[in-house]
Amino acid sequence: xQKITQTQPGMFVQEKEAVTLDCTYDTSDPSYGLxxxxxxxxxxxxxxxxxxxxxxxxxxxxxxSLNFQKARKSANLVISASQLGxxxxxxxxxxxxPGTSYGKLTFGQGTILTVHP
Amino acid sequence: NAGxxxxxxxxxxxxxxxxxxxCAQDMxxxxxxxxxxxxxxxxxxxxxxxxEGTTDKGEVPNGYNVSRLNKREFSLxxxxxxxxxxxxxxxxxxxxxxxxxxxxxxxxxxSGTQLSVL
Numbered sequence: 001x002q003k004i005t006q007t008q009p010g011m012f013v014q015e016k017e018a019v020t021l022d023c024t025y026d027t028s029d030p031s032y033g034l035x036x037x038x039x040x041x042x043x044x045x046x047x048x049x050x051x052x053x054x055x056x057x058x059x060x061x062x063x064x065s066l067n068f069q070k071a072r073k074s075a076n077l078v079i080s081a082s083q084l085g086x087x088x089x090x091x092x093x094x095x096x097x098p099g100t101s102y103g104k105l106t107f108g109q110g111t112i113l114t115v116h117p
Numbered sequence: 118n119a120g121x122x123x124x125x126x127x128x129x130x131x132x133x134x135x136x137x138x139x140c141a142q143d144m145x146x147x148x149x150x151x152x153x154x155x156x157x158x159x160x161x162x163x164x165x166x167x168x169e170g171t172t173d174k175g176e177v178p179n180g181y182n183v184s185r186l187n188k189r190e191f192s193l194x195x196x197x198x199x200x201x202x203x204x205x206x207x208x209x210x211x212x213x214x215x216x217x218x219x220x221x222x223x224x225x226x227x228s229g230t231q232l233s234v235l
Contacts (some may be wrong), residue, residue: 004159035223035224043205043228043229044226044228044229045160045207045209045224045226047223047224047225050223091159091160093159093160103148103150103165103209103210103211103224104150104162104165104175105160105162105224106159106162106176107159107160107161108159109157109158109159110158110159
């Protein structure tokens with residue numbers, strides 16, 4: 001079974017509008033972390049935002065916010081005031097109980113976001 | 118700030134050839150990782166090293182070997198390359214400091230190596 005599901009292969013948004021990228025996850029571990037990464041066409045992976053399973057507040061980082069609904073196992077990324085430079089592939093990822101390593105992430109398939117002027 | 122440096126950036130191999138992908142980080146991170154990214158898929162963990170002197174298999178380790186040479190360097194070796202190993206390879210490192218908020222858990226990625234096996 002997929003641990004991370006991103007159901008939107010592609011999304012389009014008008015510049016300056018807000019957009020929500022969906023992510024659902026599957027884990028039985030009570031301790032986990034959820035990440036969003038951006039991959040522009042140049043290929044590098046850029047960390048955007050992190051949400052811990054025990055965090056009381058939804059994470060926010062500038063124009064990025066994470067709509068964390070624990071009971072529904074969803075961790076949607078909201079980008080406000082979209083910019084042309086937001087056009088990229090976006091990956092949702094999960095870290096389960098870290099054990100010996102914090103960086104063992106499971107990634108979703110990604111969503112390609114295109115921002116139109 | 119160099120961060121995570123991978124070499125080479127591009128490589129073409131013939132089936133059966135061997136090669137080593139090099140990775141170094143200058144952030145004094147304990148943990149290092151090798152991921153691969155195939156078209157239409159997210160990244161998948163090949164191997165990781167939680168700390169200097171240790172390595173463990175990830176989700177897709179077959180056909181690869183790794184060496185944690187020291188705290189800075191973590192190499193990935195393909196002993197006998199196959200077309201199925203055509204992919205983009207990313208090295209990453211992470212800071213495993215314990216902190217109250219456990220905020221310092223993000224991965225820092227290298228710029229990737231595009232490998233084609235013909």
